[in-house]
Amino acid sequence: MSETFHEFVVQRSAALSRTAYLLTGDHQLAEDLLQTALARTYRHWRRIRDGDPEAYARRVMYHQQVSWWRRRRVAERLEPVPAERGGGDHTEDTTLRLSLMAALRRLTPRQRAVVVLRFYEDLTEPQVAEALGCSLGTVKRHGWDAVRRLREIVPDLVERTAARSGR
Template identity: 80%
Template sequence: MTETFHEFVVQRSPALSRTAYLLTGDHQLAEDLVQTALARTYRHWRRIRDGDPEAYVRRVMYHQQVSWWRRRRLAERLEAEPTERAGGDHTDTTALRLTLTAALRHLTPRQRAVIVLRYYEDRTEAQVADLLGCSLGTVKRHAHDALRRLRAVAPDLLDATAERSTR
């Protein structure tokens, strides 16, 4: 049992970490989120290992992120501008990523989860509703509100993505 779980963790941790970062907007919180989800998954590994364990871990991550937000254990840190790191990469891709990260911080955890699932993981609205345990209408509403807020806080994001798609 331990060997198969270890293999799963080694193979899927990078993808899970990327999703966790998009959900939290913070590297340390993302690491905590992945570790919490993997710890909870390990307890049920015998039952889920033959199904789709990655879907189980992701579901735990989404619910845990919302749970942390609800309990107000972690205060979100909103910054007007992303902090620059000396010697960092200044390519267009990095600028786009920073803009996206800053814009995602303006969303609620539920909105962020819907956006990440719909557009980063390319899931259908029905799949998102199933993963988050809510109705299809709730998913549509969160997506609508999140996209409206993203357009308001980062209008240049739409221009940058349109420019990249024409290249």
Template identity: 60%
Template sequence: MADHDDFREFVRERTPALSRHAYMLTGDHQLAEDLLQSALASTYRHWRRVRDTNPEGYLRQAMYHQHISWWRRKRVREQLFAAPRQAPQADPSDATALRLSIAQALGQLTAKQRAVIVLRFYDDLTEAQAADVLGCRIGTVKRHAHDALRRLRDIAPDLLDDGERTAR
């Protein structure tokens, strides 16, 4: 029963951060909920083994693996169509507008590119750590990061800071 209570407390404390993380990976609230629930179920099955090590790291890795598994199964090719630029809507919060811009830009990346960007820049993992989580080589992480950043510069130039704009 102590295991169950420990897990329940862990979920209660970490769910908000893990939900945000799942959303960053999927770009969709419902998929993020499904992803988190799936990872929580997996983590609960192994709770005795992981509770004294790094349960959040284990859970995040379970989310990445589940997300990649879904991506591989679906094999849906993304088709991007040129959409007319819409004038930014007035928003009282610059932070909200920035979050929306980032979410929209991340939504235009492939699943692997999005996972690499989230791992490297949101979770602040090294290339080696990201490769370990994704189960691939460091070179693959570097390639996906390079391609994703190049694509983000093209699709969301408004996210660049002033120094990067002048360098271009």
């Protein structure tokens, strides 16, 4: 049992870690979230290993993040500006990344989860519904509300992203 779980952790930890960071917006919280999700996944490994253990781990991360958010209700924190590094001017990339993270933090936890799973993890709406344990309609509604809210918060984000990717 532990060998197959070890293989799962080795193969999928990086992707799950990125998802955890996008859900929390904080590196330390993301590490805690991933560790909690992997511990719970391990507890149920015999039951889920033949199914989709990654979807199970994502669902655990989402539910745990919502649970932490409900307990904390911490005011929004400003992240420090990254230190300058050599190798060219990355100001525009950094500004875009900080704007996106700040905008994601202003969404509700469920809206953020839908956006992360749908657009970053590139899951279909039915896969997101399964991962979050909700209906397809709920995913569509939260996705629509999240995109509308992001357009209100950072109206030039779409244009900046399109210009950056050359579209």
